[in-house]
Amino acid sequence: MKRSLYLYIISQLLFCHLFGKNLQLYDLRCESRVNPLGITATQPHFSWKIQSVMRNTEQIAYLVLVSEDSIALLKNVGEIWNTGKLKSNNSIQIDYKGRKLKAATRYFWKVKIWDNHGQNSDWSTIATFQTGLFNLEDWKGAKWIGLQELADSLKIIPAPSSVNKGKKIPENEIMPMFRKEFSVKKEIKNAFIFIAGLGHFELSMNGKKIGDHFLDPGWTNYEKESIYQTFDVTSQLNMGQNSIGVLLGNGFYFTPSKRFKKLKVVYGFPKMICSLVVQYKDGSTERLNSDEHWSVDKSPVIFSSIYGGEDYDANLEQVGWDKPHFLRNWKNAIVVSGPKVLSSNTQEPVKVMKTFKPVKQITIKNVIVYDFGQNASGIVKINVKGHKGDTIQIIPAELLNEKSEANQKATGSPYYFTYILKGGGDEIWQPRFSYYGFRYAQVEMIPKQNGNSPKLNSIEMLQIRNAANSCGSFSCSDTLFNQTNKLIQWAIKSNMVSLFTDCPHREKLGWLEQEHLMGNSIQYNFDIASFIPKILKDMRLAQTDSGLIPEIAPEFVQFSEPFRDSPEWGSSSILVPWYAYNWYGDIRFLEENYSMMQRYIQYLENKSNNGILMQGLSDWYDIGLEKSGFSQLTPQGLTATAIYYYDLLVMSKIAKLLKKENDIKIYNSLAEKVKKSFNEKFYNPTAAQYGTGSQTSNAMAIYMQLVDSSNKQKVINNIVDSLEKNDYRLTAGDIGFRYLLLVLAEAGRSDVIYKMNNRSDVPGYGYQLSHGATSLTESWQAYSSVSNNHLMLGHLMEWFYQNVGGIKQSIGSVGYKNIDIDPDFVDSISYANTSYNSSYGTIVCNWKREKDDIVLDVVIPSNAKANIYFPKKNFVQLTERQQNINSSNLKKNEKRVMCTIGSGNYQFRAKYKIK
Structure with a gap:
């Protein structure tokens, strides 16, 4: 072991000699963006990432310089801000404390750091930020x-x-x-x-x-x-x-x-x-x-x-x-x-992100229907030639009718693009101010006068979305799961503009429940650190005088009840700032929105009857005996009250972080009252179930911590038993499905999650795919009568990344400073490759089975640490690059074996003896 360590150190030193400095800085950001324009934060935040060839690298100090003059900065003069050498291991969300920033001004900045190995980096490359107009x-x-x-x-x-x-x-x-x-x-x-x-x-x-x-x-x-x-x-x-x-x-x-x-x-x-x-x-x-x-x-x-x-x-x-x-x-x-x-x-702005060419076309009388193979948010781009006054009309659609014509019945009709030719040669055009969710484009070429129709030289679909950087990847040995991951990705991509929409055609509205329900899935896929302040501001601007957060923001329409006041939707005003703080470590998510949160909690308290809330949509689009829509299986008020209780728990944590001692007492007291009332109203001790015993009822009660510890395992068993008796068919809807997955995964039952979702014979992801979906549909049943591109019910992606892929943040960590590499090695999956580019750098967890062994390749970014977990059952030995890891360096409990590592690249092999 000592000889191996010696050779490793020599190899690292040789690498440094051959390839330069072993400590480098990259991805400098101001306000979570690279070289941003229009910054109006008076104390912007700075972040950087660290690349080191040495393992276990931690920053111990940094020095930041900010200047209005790039030449002065090259001479290491920071006349606007010079932090001096500050002892700190913090490399994200560094608070600016320099001179007052001027409007419409470009600033230059750079940073250098010192690490725990006694090394210091060179100065980073120079980054910039430019201020906007403050008022x-x-x-x-x-x-x-x-x-x-x-x-x-x-x-x-x-x-x-x-x-x-x-x-x-x-x-x-x-x-x-x-x-x-x-x-x-x-x-x-x-x-x-x-x-x-x-x-x-x-x-x-x-x-x-x-x-x-x-x-x-x-x-x-x-x-x-x-x-x-x-x-x-x-x-x-x-x-x-x-x-x-x-x-x-x-x-x-x-x-x-x-x-x-x-x-x-x-x-x-x-x-x-x-x-x-x-x-x-x-x-x-x-x-x-x-x-x-x-x-x-x-x-x-x-x-x-x-x-x-x-x-x-x-x-x-x-x-x-x-x-x-x-x-x-x-x-x-x-x-x-x-x-x-x-x-x-x-x-980030909305941009054209990808171009699709038709994969096939159908001619019907005087129109041509083009199939682009993917349902996405976008516009068309045409190249056409004809006479002055000729017209091209294009009808986009996500489905076709029985005649193979564009079908807009469920997505808003009529919607179309029209281009009137000027004549004289090839003409290229694309819309500027509207978009639609579609896979097909029905094109009609109309001559101004009797004669030849204009000629369409080419047509393309230009897919548009918010240009937030992709930051995650997932694939595994299971083909259906890879297809499902792609299905969910396209729903996210199709509904990211300047806010998250429900669908890219019929409504294009910012329904708020997905911000917290799909938030984890989205943040694994896209860097939304600069996206979130906008959607939180939308909520603040939408909040009414009474404190209500309506179900959509911006509230371009005031829907009648129950489509305006659902706590499962409005609670995004509390949960999203909390989640975002944990994802990215920016305390401003909490500070700037605390008043909104307080007012919303007060609104819910005022609406409650002895702690119980009865308004809202409940478990929208669950699967019951009737066509999906309003909640069928979960009683009115259960989901609203459960999330109200969870809001109070979160508010207590936020108040503690913000040092609001009196508020902690208020929220804890309210939470006790709500928990007592909830259990009195909804818990059936004889059946060990909540409400009707639906998947949503029991899962939300557990996840929201409303179940007494003495009853928790009984309720979990109830969920699993019910699934087994019903052939593992899912019934949970928009609100409950995420919590069902989280509760089962936390209970160590990813095998049940696999059985629920790795199938195509009943409504679910595989069913949608088998019915031709290329993006998530609004219903589990893939109804043609509703949206077939919808940001809803995509929560399995969170399970892919956290449980199959095994990348999750440690409890109590912020910004992925501490990481748990903890895959659920589901028997039916032989490998999974997962990565996530966190605030500290890229985390990688690639695992595979080799006979009875598990091989785990891990990358932990510099300035972060990780706990690595393996199943304990039949465990024999753990090695890293063929070197035994002494059992004294392992922690064990009833189910798992764990070791702690610092940054670096690792390859573990866990050996098992299977009888």
């Missing part, structure tokens, strides 16, 4: 401008249906485009543009689109704010004359009356505000703000609806409209009213 004063007089103003009396703001009943949506089919020319006469150091366009905008400068974003800015509560986007346009400006162009679409700001609309909302006609800040090398600064001196005209977008589609008439194009020296007699824009609060975008 209205920073906009320096920029004005909201439009083509026309909508009278207040014609606005339709979200309200109870009785308030808006009879109100008519005003007609508006003119989408404006704006332009402004300006001159640059000096050498530019930096140029930034801050812009909001409602509902959505597309920005261009000197004839070229700025950025690769789609649907800027994100959706929000337009009564209270607008989100603005920041772009670095330094390289887009030329010496001499320049031009800005802005094109607007309706989005959720204005829902037209024509075609499909899920809701009726009119905040106003499209409008924009922007401020271009040009900083010259001589130290001077110049501003170009939107005002009445900008020019405006109608654009070629002749119909724009987030729910109905988009039409474009290429004959209305004005060549060169966004370039300098464009001479047309446009109107002056008018100054209009707009949101009084402008908030900087904090998350």
Whole structure:
């Protein structure tokens, strides 16, 4: 063992000599983003990751420098902030404590660290962050401008249906485009543009689109704010004359009356505000703000609806409209009213992430139906040739009817894209301001006059989603589970825009239950650290005066009960900040939302009767005797009260973290009352079950810690016995299924989870796949009458990563500082490969069976530690790279064998003697 250790150390030293420094820093982040623009946090947080060739590497100190001058930073001068060498093992969420940051300013920063091996890193590469505009004063007089103003009396703001009943949506089919020319006469150091366009905008400068974003800015509560986007346009400006162009679409700001609309909302006609800040090398600064001196005209977008589609008439194009020296007699824009609060975008933008070409096509009379092979959120891109005035109409759909035509019955109809040709050659077009969930595109080519139809040279599906980085991977020996993982992934991808939607077609609304129910699954797949502040703010802005958190946020429509007040939905306001704090270690998730949480708990207390809540949707879409929808198997109030109790437990923990001693007492006292009432109302001691004994009833009672310890195993046995008697058929719905999985896994019954989900003969994941689904469907039964692309019921992904893959955070850890590598080695699975790129770096757990042995390859990132677990039954010996691990270094209990390791790459072999 000593000789092996000696050889290992020599090999590491040789590696360092041949390949450079053994301690390097990478993935520097400010506010959880790489080189972010538009930062408005007055004390932004910094993070970095550590790469070391040596095992057991921990940071013991760091030094951060921040400067407004990159040259000064190269000379190790941090005039804005110099931390000095600080003793700390913290490499995430480092609080800025330097000089006050200025608006619209680029800052440069770098870091170096020292480790526990006596090594220090070189300085990291230089990273940047650029501040946005902190308040209205920073906009320096920029004005909201439009083509026309909508009278207040014609606005339709979200309200109870009785308030808006009879109100008519005003007609508006003119989408404006704006332009402004300006001159640059000096050498530019930096140029930034801050812009909001409602509902959505597309920005261009000197004839070229700025950025690769789609649907800027994100959706929000337009009564209270607008989100603005920041772009670095330094390289887009030329010496001499320049031009800005802005094109607007309706989005959720204005829902037209024509075609499909899920809701009726009119905040106003499209409008924009922007401020271009040009900083010259001589130290001077110049501003170009939107005002009445900008020019405006109608654009070629002749119909724009987030729910109905988009039409474009290429004959209305004005060549060169966004370039300098464009001479047309446009109107002056008018100054209009707009949101009084402008908030900087904090998350990754929506982008086109993948292109799909048709895998087959069907010709039916005068239309062609293209199959892209994947149900996803997206738009089409066409290349077409024809005569002036010819028309292409495209109907997207996720299903086909019995005639093989586009079927939109369950997804919002009519929705379509229309392109009117200008003629004269190949024309390429894609929508700008609307999208749909679809797999198929039905295309009709309509000549303006009798004669040849236009020719479609090509059509593609452009898949769109929030551009949050992928951070996880999972695969195993089971083909159905790999297909299921992909199925769930596509539901997530299809419903990530500026918020998580339920579906990408019929509603596109931010139903809140998935934020906490699917949160763990999502965070294993995508880095959502910068995404979460936006959805939490949506909840704060949606909270009513009474404290209610409605079921959707932003609340673009006020649904009638029980579709507005369900604690299982509203509790995202408490659970998501708590989960996010644990995932990413940012205490601000709790600090900034504590007031919202308090008010919601108070609302629930006021609504309760002796601690019992009876409102809400309960276990939506469970499987009963009737068609799925409202909860059939779980009694009204059980799920609402259970999650209310869990909210109180979480609030007590948060209050403790935030040092709010009196609140701890309040929440603990309330929790005791709720637990007592819950058990009195719902527990049947004779049957050892809760409520009706449904999967959801018993699982939620256990997970939410409502079951007395003396009864817990009885209730777990009840769940398992019931499943066995019913051939392992799942019945739990939207609310309960996650908790069923978690309770079974914690009880060591992943074998039961396998039997429930590794099948295609009854409703579930395999059933959806066998019925042609390529994304999660709204129902376990894959009904064609409901959405077939829905962010719901995807909780098995959490089990894939945590239990089959074995990567989970240790209890009490934050940000994956301490990790449990603890796979459930399910008999029917022979291998699993799993990775997760955490705040500290990539965690890897790859395991396989070799005869009676288990081989486990593990990677633990620097500055983190892990506990490695193996089954104890028939255990003989554990080795690491063929070296025996002394039993004194192992901890054992009745079921498992555990060893603790530091960072590094490891290969374990657990030997078993199977009789």
